Amino acid sequence: MAEPLELPRSIAELYLARVHEVSSMRPIMTGDVFSDIEIPGVEQVDGDERKLAMVVTHPCSMRKGVKMKVKQQMIRVVRSKPVELPAWRSQYFDRLPLPALLQPLDTDEPADEDNGTNDYAALFEFRGRVSTAELLLSRRIACLSEEGVAFLHQRISHADTRYPARISDLMSACSGVFAEAELAQEWNERLIRVDVDDHVALAAALDHEALEFESIIGAQRSYVQGKKTVKSAMREDLADDRKKAHARRELLRLVREREK
Amino acid sequence: MTDNAVKYPSRTTISNTIKSGIPGELTQLSDQAGKLRDASGMLKLDVEILHLETLSMMLDEGIEQRVREDVRILLSELTEVRGLGWSEIARLVGVSVPAIRKWRTGGDISAPRRHALAKLCAFLDLIEMRKIADPAVWLGTPLSIELDQSLTKAVLYAEGNALHLLAYADDHMSLLHLLSASGYEMPEQQRRVEMTRNYDGSVSIVPLNESNVE
Numbered sequence: 001m002a003e004p005l006e007l008p009r010s011i012a013e014l015y016l017a018r019v020h021e022v023s024s025m026r027p028i029m030t031g032d033v034f035s036d037i038e039i040p041g042v043e044q045v046d047g048d049e050r051k052l053a054m055v056v057t058h059p060c061s062m063r064k065g066v067k068m069k070v071k072q073q074m075i076r077v078v079r080s081k082p083v084e085l086p087a088w089r090s091q092y093f094d095r096l097p098l099p100a101l102l103q104p105l106d107t108d109e110p111a112d113e114d115n116g117t118n119d120y121a122a123l124f125e126f127r128g129r130v131s132t133a134e135l136l137l138s139r140r141i142a143c144l145s146e147e148g149v150a151f152l153h154q155r156i157s158h159a160d161t162r163y164p165a166r167i168s169d170l171m172s173a174c175s176g177v178f179a180e181a182e183l184a185q186e187w188n189e190r191l192i193r194v195d196v197d198d199h200v201a202l203a204a205a206l207d208h209e210a211l212e213f214e215s216i217i218g219a220q221r222s223y224v225q226g227k228k229t230v231k232s233a234m235r236e237d238l239a240d241d242r243k244k245a246h247a248r249r250e251l252l253r254l255v256r257e258r259e260k
Numbered sequence: 261m262t263d264n265a266v267k268y269p270s271r272t273t274i275s276n277t278i279k280s281g282i283p284g285e286l287t288q289l290s291d292q293a294g295k296l297r298d299a300s301g302m303l304k305l306d307v308e309i310l311h312l313e314t315l316s317m318m319l320d321e322g323i324e325q326r327v328r329e330d331v332r333i334l335l336s337e338l339t340e341v342r343g344l345g346w347s348e349i350a351r352l353v354g355v356s357v358p359a360i361r362k363w364r365t366g367g368d369i370s371a372p373r374r375h376a377l378a379k380l381c382a383f384l385d386l387i388e389m390r391k392i393a394d395p396a397v398w399l400g401t402p403l404s405i406e407l408d409q410s411l412t413k414a415v416l417y418a419e420g421n422a423l424h425l426l427a428y429a430d431d432h433m434s435l436l437h438l439l440s441a442s443g444y445e446m447p448e449q450q451r452r453v454e455m456t457r458n459y460d461g462s463v464s465i466v467p468l469n470e471s472n473v474e
Contacts (some may be wrong), residue, residue, distance in 0.1 A: 012356045013356070015356070015358075016347075016357050016358075017357070017358055017361075018358075019451060021358045021361070038469055048338060051431075058462075060460075060461070060462035060463070061462070068433075102359065107262060145347065146347055146356060156343070161436055165465055166453075168408075168410030169410065169453050169455075169465045170465070171410070172409065172410060172455055172465075173463045173464070173465050174461075174463075176463070178347065179345055182345050182346055183345075186346075225392075235461075237465065239457075241397070241400045241401045241402070241412075242401060243397075244343070244345075244396075244397075245342065245343025245344065245394055245396035245397050245400065246343060246394070246397075246398065247343075248339070248343040248344070249340065249341070249342075249343040252340045253340070
């Protein structure tokens with residue numbers, strides 16, 4: 001019998017950052033896990049003592065311009081028994097397993113570490129709208145990678161519709177917005193000079209740099225590519241495989257100039 | 261040609277023999293043609309191996325130079341000069357993004373990982389030498405518009421096919437041969453969906469069927 005869902009190559013592939021790896025400089029994205037989040041309309045569940053919740057609003061829909069929309073869709077993340085990787089294909093349709101969620105790797109080897117501790121799962125049924133003001137960067141404890149978000153999307157859409165889009169297609173559809181988030185993080189890390197523990201100053205600096213970043217990435221500009229003059233915004237180019245590298249070089253050149 | 265060299269009949273001789281229909285001669289000719297086919301097949305295989313070996317030596321030479329460089333300089337080159345993203349580099353090198361971030365800030369890197377990073381830089385250098393203007397774009401684009409759009413050269417590189425990709429970039433290997441050498445089969449990899457941009461800038465995944473295939 002065909003198995004509907006795909007499985008990650010390793011646990012490490014799911015995460016962009018966990019616990020101390022999480023950077024305050026990264027914009028809030030789909031797949032981010034926060035602690036101490038009440039989800040209106042969602043009752044208490046076994047294993048939710050830390051009130052963990054994951055942002056599931058689609059990355060293309062969570063912002064209006066620079067600003068995040070006032071509410072985000074979130075699902076409850078609870079402690080869960082370990083799910084072996086092969087079981088991802090044909091079982092646990094109601095959840096995204098989050099193995100070793102609170103256990104960052106201290107090695108650069110892509111390992112399949114899973115000793116059963118720190119295993120969590122994001123439950124699709126326990127879903128609601130949370131005020132964006134609740135999503136404090138100091139409460140963010142993990143960020144999913146592009147692959148991780150694609151696995152979230154595949155499982156959540158299969159749970160809702162029984163149609164699993166392929167992981168590679170889901171990643172292609174979001175590649176531009178993830179490239180943008182990565183560059184925004186790079187921009188902030190290199191240009192913001194405030195103490196990250198000074199939450200007020202950091203929030204002000206992040207807001208300021210978000211506007212600066214948007215003024216560059218969202219603006220139409222023209223440049224020569226081969227024999228043609230191309231007119232487009234950097235944001236559009238980041239979603240285009242043929243223009244992404246050029247846009248990235250251009251933006252990083254600007255960062256380097258501003259660093260001086 | 262030496263005296264020991266096998267003397268093969270010309271096309272005209274073969275054609276005349278076939279027309280005359282002499283059974284004994286035809287069998288002899290067929291045997292000779294078969295032997296020639298075997299010999300040329302072996303020669304083709306030997307030359308393919310030789311070509312890959314020379315490419316391997318060129319790549320090794322590049323790695324040897326690059327592996328001595330500061331990891332942070334290599335990473336900076338990959339992003340700022342080549343235009344690759346951190347996630348892309350992580351996939352190409354076969355590590356996690358946190359590992360890359362650790363190296364950027366001077367964290368320890370194991371010898372095999374340093375080698376993998378140097379290999380990526382050396383590979384892109386060789387691609388650029390093949391008159392490919394933007395190696396990062398070349399790596400990130402699909403192999404063919406007719407195929408699954410997620411099957412990029414970067415996917416093949418990450419799966420350990422650097423030498424085959426160099427031969428392909430040299431135009432000495434066909435797409436079919438590249439796919440076969442990399443363990444892919446054409447029919448199973450055909451396009452099934454396409455990405456379409458919506459009015460609000462978002463992207464939708466649209467299944468392709470007979471009615472909407474171009």
